[in-house]
Amino acid sequence: MNLRALWVGERDIEAETSDGERIGMAEGDPRPTEYLLAGIAGCAGKTFLRFAAQRGFEIEAISIEVTARRAEGAPEVFEHILVTFEVLAPEASDEELDELLQLTDRFCPVVQSLVAGVEIVLDLKTM
Secondary structure, eight states: OOEEEEEEETTEEEEEETTSOEEEESTTSOOHHHHHHHHHHHHHHHHHHHHHHHTTOOOSEEEEEEEEEEOSSTTOOEEEEEEEEEEEOTTSOHHHHHHHHHHHHHHOHHHHHHHHTOOOOOOOOOO
């Protein structure tokens, strides 16, 4: 998996995924930190839905709210992230839904990357 980001003028960056999808990070677009939170919600939601489907639960509706607290002062890292699922699945018990949530926490790659403290290396090459 890879992604390439290019400067497109002023302080604007545009990323392109290996599949050709473009992600704007220009004035008026979501901030990169919001993309990170969206990535958590998207990955956790897809993971939850995958486990629900494997167990034969029909999910009628799902809403995921991500609330984050950042540190004061640079670099304002995230100190706490709460991911709240609101799920409508009449055939599933609260215990079964809780099990899906635990599996989501354990197997969501984005959540686990952040929990594990993934190593990020910044490299520089001149053009």
